[in-house]
Amino acid sequence: MAATIKSSYVLKPAEATWQGCQTLSEWDQIGCITHVGIIYFYRPDQHCVTPTDAIANTLKDSLRRALVPFYPLAGRLRWIEGGRLELDCNGMGVQFIEAESDLKLDDLGDFSPSPESHSLLPTVDYNLPIHELPLLFVQLTRFKCGGFSLALEISHAVTDGQSACHFIGEWAKLARGEPVGVMPFLDGQAFLARHLPAPTQVFDHIEFNQPPNLLGQSDDLQESKMKTTLTMLRLTKEQVDKLKQMANEGTNFNNSDTKRPYTRYETLAGHIWRCASRSRNHKDEQPTALMVCVDFRCRIKPQLPEGYFGNAVFYMPATSLAGDLLSKPLGYASSRIREAVEKVTMDYVLSAHERLKNEPDLTRFQDLHYAKESERGPFNGNPNIGVLSWLRLPIYGLDFGWGKEIYMGPGPHDFDGDSMILPGADGDGSVVVALSLQVAHIDVFKKHFYEDII
Structure with a gap:
């Protein structure tokens, strides 16, 4: 203790x-x-x-x-x-x-x-x-x-x-x-x-569907019982840049279909996703989802007021077959993540809001896995993963009058597939990935995570 x-x-x-x-x-x-x-x-x-x-x-x-x-x-x-x-x-x-x-x-x-x-x-x-x-x-x-x-x-x-x-x-x-x-x-x-208009288009909201299970399993109860461990994985700016170069390799950014190079988040989340599928030894035909958390404060008009206090985030799944993730370059995984993020338009948010308003019961949309070990989040656990970004949050430099912290980090979490990306504390372009994964898979994950960028 x-x-x-x-x-x-x-x-x-x-x-x-x-x-x-x-x-x-x-x-x-x-x-x-x-x-x-x-x-x-x-x-x-x-x-x-x-x-x-x-x-x-x-x-x-x-x-x-x-x-x-x-x-x-x-x-x-x-x-x-x-x-x-x-x-x-x-x-x-x-x-x-x-x-x-x-x-x-x-x-x-x-x-x-x-x-x-x-x-x-x-x-x-x-x-x-x-x-x-x-x-x-x-x-x-x-x-x-x-x-x-x-x-x-x-x-x-x-x-x-x-x-x-x-x-x-x-x-x-x-x-x-x-x-x-x-x-x-x-x-x-x-x-x-008062301010949100009615949606002009109704979408098929795949984010409200059940996530994939492992092939051959009708539920995720067996996977939820597996022992997990939390690890902190650090990447230097040079390693991040190398991953971004790998993700963007061979992509023509003058092409109208590609607006800009893949971001740090799109690159790192794609890398984590591929390493998770490889370390879990997924079959080629295994469906897998990566949960992306999108802040929509600036995606709706009028924008939410400064200081809006509450939740203004949208959870959107990027999906793929494991075989495609692993046989194609890193840029493919990043493209699947970008596609998921770009779906979160104002009309999409309004449509989802209307859908939830008309739901007779919200229980099935509520993730209580942080409180009960027997329950898991909708995008956590083999074969799925969640990658949360703290890259843009003002998490460092908290001074109550006796100086800034010497370390800041998330609280312990031990749910298979939970992960988050934090900026390095020194502001030098490095990042830290806090990842929870099954004990049986973590060593193989680390090997694949670093093998091409050391």
């Missing part, structure tokens, strides 16, 4: 906030509706900061003040009919935990997720009714060396990555004594109802 809990508080907004029930958008209620973890490590300069107790007090005081403009995070979710959720803005508060560790920061090596690091993040008990669960858990863990970690578990039913980073960044500003820079836009559902 890396950490021992010493105290736990419920922190409420510093001032009275609006009370009432807020309707969530359809985008808030599909996909992952549980909590997502993130952790920061700090090694403060002892000559420049106040004692540890003052650090905790600064965090708690500024968090209470941040919950005034971001008051939905102090509320609670509750179920209503049709497998839908609404947000009760009741000001019940968030959970703040203080813990201590006998370890030093140096004992954690490169900070890659490990069994020991699980205790550094708050535990969310999904056996409790959803209306009793805080939407935000915060854990401050002090280490023997004087350093500390700050970990959050934040509800994905209320925030996507962009909104979560917005909140965390404004909280840090308040802790430094600065005013809020961009106020959150909280009237999301009303905005959508």
Whole structure:
């Protein structure tokens, strides 16, 4: 055990906030509706900061003040009919935990997720009714060396990555004594109802279909029981550039069918997809899907307001046969991913929104695999994979008044096929891939991941 809990508080907004029930958008209620973890490590300069107790007090005081403009995070979710959720803005508060560790920061090596690091993040008990669960858990863990970690578990039913980073960044500003820079836009559902036109075209939304199973299996129960492991794979800028060159090799970008070279995400996601299929030893005729997460804030007109607080992401599958992925160049996988991303037009988003509004029950669209090991996400698990991009999120440089973090990373996750791409912390063009895969496949995956680019 890396950490021992010493105290736990419920922190409420510093001032009275609006009370009432807020309707969530359809985008808030599909996909992952549980909590997502993130952790920061700090090694403060002892000559420049106040004692540890003052650090905790600064965090708690500024968090209470941040919950005034971001008051939905102090509320609670509750179920209503049709497998839908609404947000009760009741000001019940968030959970703040203080813990201590006998370890030093140096004992954690490169900070890659490990069994020991699980205790550094708050535990969310999904056996409790959803209306009793805080939407935000915060854990401050002090280490023997004087350093500390700050970990959050934040509800994905209320925030996507962009909104979560917005909140965390404004909280840090308040802790430094600065005013809020961009106020959150909280009237999301009303905005959508007022401004989104009816779709002019109805699409066959393949993203709402069941993902492929392994050939010869009618369900994924057997695969869901396989032991998984999480690994962090690092690529230098030179390795990323080499992969991009491989993806774009032989492509004529003056051709009207090809608008531009493949991006970092399209290249890296394609590489991960191919390596996963190869390491899983897929047959040529095996269908496989890669889940792409597309932010549609700027894809609809009018664009969502600055500071839009909520989910504005669309999950779209790129599909292929494993044989095509592996027999064709990397550019083929990248082209399948680009095709999926480019489907997410304004009309496509509006059509999907209308479809979800008219669904009698949203339960089958809700991904609860983060809470229950027996359930998996719609694009996770053999033969499928999810590749989430944090490349454009402002995830680094979080300064609460004692300097920037020495490391930031996602919370531990152990679901077969989950992966995310993060930019290197130094801004040097390097990337980190956090990948969860079955133990039986991970060594072969690493071999294929690096073999052509070392």
